[in-house]
Amino acid sequence: MASADMSPEAEIPQSNWYQPRLAMKAMAKLMEDPEDTAQVFRIIRAMSGPSRQKSFKRFIKSPVGRRVMATRQELATVLNDRDALRAMPDGSLGRAYLEFVERENLSADGLKQANVEGGRWTLTKDQELYSNRTRDMHDLWHVTTGYGRDGLGELSLLAFSFAQLGNIGIAMIIYFGTRGGVRESGDKRLWKAVWEGFRNGRRATWWAGEDWEGLLHAPLEDVRKQLGVVRPDTYRKVFADHLAAAQAQAPAQAA
Template identity: 30%
Template sequence: MEVLLRMQRASKARHALCSATCAACASPPRRFSALSRPPPNYPGHVPLTRVERGCLAIGSSVMSLINPYRHGFLSPLPARAEEPSSPRPLADLIAALGEATATPYFIYRLRDAMLADSTGRRILRLRPRITSQTLSLPALRALPTNTVGRAYVDWLDREGVSPDTRSSVRYIDDEECAYVMQRYRECHDFYHAITGLPIVREGEVALKAFEFANTLIPMTALSMFAAATLKPQERRRFFDIYLPWALRNGARSKEVINVFWEEQLGRDVGDLRKELGVEQPPDLRDIRKREREEKKRLKEIQANGI
């Protein structure tokens, strides 16, 4: 119900704002073919026909379910957090799926949510980027342990990842909406940091469920189908604990796309969670550690014939 209400409110906001902010949105896009493709709207942009966009959505969704380790679920070869790096291996499919399914409605809904918020409008105007060049990771490591910046960099160090791993947006036609998608991607690790969810399949699927309830981007909902690839015990835990947490918190919390993370780095992370309305879920890393220890103990007992 919370999600439906959010969609209704966002739809009203879009109709109220679209005529004043993006007149082009109201008119249908100019038709073209693969042989007469228009020039790009921004660097790296690839205009797609409707057929191409549909094929991209179907193909990327099927392949990403076959290989859930592609970007957005897990990062099998993490980069060193203190060095710039290329995008995480095999990062194309989930990124392409997100872009192909976000238009024509959902990315405009997210853009309009930013336009309806004073901080969101400022983010759209300034267009900050989250990279190791715009954020000083050594400076974040020097912050107190209870701050947002320290939680973020500690999470990066613990998981062995870098902020320089997000694929550039290519398939969203509207240049401003392309930035919204880029911002969403680059903020993903902050969502990990404030929730504490690790980069394991179970943690990624839980975070995607939270993002769906909060942003309504279709790719995040489709990503939840990866729950079928979890081990039976992990799947039970996801449906019993983490899915209810994700849907409840994602639907009731403020729009996380409107958080100006760069201005929150020195703030107490608990205070920010409280302001956003986000409960921290049970520590998945600790739960998995206890399970491994229990399995090891049982094996030792069996080996000793007890």
């Protein structure tokens, strides 16, 4: 059973059991402060059940998984080398990723810090390497899918991730986040956009096992075709409508 101490030093034992009390406690904090990313990791860990071990076993049987386990290469090390990313061709995934993180003032280390604040799991070195890798893919997935970092974009990407990884904790965040968004905006199309994200995740290849280091050098549009990306038209429409409404309200409020 996991400790109730959720300080950065707390360790959460590897377990196939779901821990809904811990998840709901973290969910309440996340609803109070949607920017508290540490709570996201706590929810995901508490409700992983057997999904994490299942995806880990699948990964280590893949060609990329065997290479990563042999070389011990951390994806974050590659993503943090901004000089190397800047030297990649125009239109490549690597350049698009660099533009994204610089525009949004992000880094792979930011996800790492939120992960640490969310508490540590007791993992083997191989499991930790895989866990870190899936964590550090998040912003690459933003760029590749076309989902932004707005609230609906994050929820839609989480739906994509749930389809890929099957973690019940991700589904919980999607449900409570979308329900809150619909209540606030009155726009039920948010559910449709999130469902689109889930469908697109089911249609794509299995991204946890893809060679992201190699894909960084390839043209972004070629990467999208190779990985089975479907354009998120519903998300784009809803996001554009909400943006237009917000811009229309701004002059009125200023007056």
